[in-house]
Each structure stands twice: as C-alpha cells, then as structure tokens.
Amino acid sequence: MFVPENCRARELLLDFRAKRTQIAIVVDEYGGTAGIVTMEDILEEIVGNIEDEFDPEDDELRPVEGGLLADGAADLEDVFDWFGLPMPEPEPEDDFDSVGGLITARLGRIPQQGEPVSLIYGGLLLRVEQVNERRVEKVFCQKQPQPAKQKETEDKETDA
Numbered sequence: 001m002f003v004p005e006n007c008r009a010r011e012l013l014l015d016f017r018a019k020r021t022q023i024a025i026v027v028d029e030y031g032g033t034a035g036i037v038t039m040e041d042i043l044e045e046i047v048g049n050i051e052d053e054f055d056p057e058d059d060e061l062r063p064v065e066g067g068l069l070a071d072g073a074a075d076l077e078d079v080f081d082w083f084g085l086p087m088p089e090p091e092p093e094d095d096f097d098s099v100g101g102l103i104t105a106r107l108g109r110i111p112q113q114g115e116p117v118s119l120i121y122g123g124l125l126l127r128v129e130q131v132n133e134r135r136v137e138k139v140f141c142q143k144q145p146q147p148a149k150q151k152e153t154e155d156k157e158t159d160a
Contacts, residue, residue, distance in 0.1 A: 002027050005034050009042050016042075067125075067142035072100025072135055080122065083143050088122035100136030103128060110135065120144060 001024040003012060016022060022039040044050050060074040061082055070079055076099055080087045096105050102121060104110055110131060111117045117128040123144050130138035 001025070003037070005029070009045065012037065013039070013042055064140070067140055069129065070099045070139045070141050072098060072103075072131075072137050072139060074099050074139075076102055079124070079141055083124065083141070085123050085143070099126065099139045099141070102126070103136050103139065 001015065001019055001021055003015070003024045003026055005026055005028055007026075012024065016024070016039050024037050026034045026037055028034040040050060060071040061078060062069045068079065068082055075097060077087050077097075079099055094105065096102050103117065103119065103126060106119055106121075107117060110133070111128050113131050115128070115131075119126055123146075125142045125144055127140045127142075128136055128138075129140050130136075
C-alpha cells in the first residue's frame with residue numbers, strides 16, 4: 001500500500017482496516033520513497049507509546065544512586081527533562097544535541113579512557129564514566145544544589 005506524505009491519520013487508519021494491512025510506504029510528491037508508516041505509529045500518536053516485546057529497552061537514561069547514568073548519545077534535552085530543569089540557552093558556537101557531544105565540544109577533543117573529565121552545564125554536573133576511541137559512551141549526571149541566595153529568591157517568588 002502506498003500513501004502520500006500529506007495523508008491524514010484518520011484516512012490512513014480507515015485504509016489499513018479496509019485493506020487488512022498494518023504497514024504503508026509513504027511517497028513524496030515525486031513518487032520517491034519518503035518512509036514507512038505502520039498502524040502502531042498512528043496509534044502511538046493518538047494514545048502514547050505502546051510497548052511490546054519487540055521494542056528495544058531504553059537504556060539511554062538509567063537512574064543510579066545520586067543521579068543518572070546517560071549514554072553519550074542520549075539527547076541532552078531528555079537529560080534536563082529527567083531532572084526537571086530547563087535546557088540552557090545555547091551559545092552561538094554550540095553545535096551538539098547529545099551529552100557526549102556537549103562534553104566533546106567543551107573539551108575540544110574526545111577524552112581518553114580513565115581521564116577524569118567533569119563539567120557543570122545548566123545546573124548539572126556531568127562526569128565522564130566511559131569512553132572509547134571514537135566517542136563518549138557513558139556519563140554520570142547529577143543535579144547541582146542551588147546556591148542559598150538563589151534558592152531564597154526563588155522561594156520568595158513562589159510565595160508571591
């Protein structure tokens with residue numbers, strides 16, 4: 001079954017039911033393949049994630065004592081969301097999306113195995129735990145305590 005990129009979800013669900021299929025090839029305006037869409041994709045858009053035995057384990061972010069162990073490829077925004085912190089405004093030279101990308105960008109290179117590398121970014125302490133020759137693999141993340149004056153100011157704003 002082939003469907004255009006602008007096909008509405010409701011129409012596609014009806015087509016899936018009528019044709020008794022669960023997958024369609026999405027084509028662009030030139031007839032080229034733009035991707036695939038499944039019935040599960042549409043249902044997940046409506047009701048949220050549907051986990052089944054075929055979904056991979058999400059171990060990019062794993063809670064550990066005192067913080068979070070993140071895969072180097074984990075999205076930085078997901079880490080900040082996990083801690084309930086706002087993502088800092090990027091600097092003009094920032095060209096990274098992942099935790100490992102941030103560390104590599106700030107350090108200017110890939111750290112060596114066993115090299116102690118820690119940095120504070122947006123209220124989080126990020127400490128490199130594991131690397132290989134090509135990338136940062138694991139990073140321990142921990143929320144930094146707020147300075148007393150800043151916390152008092154926020155408490156007063158909350159009371160108002």
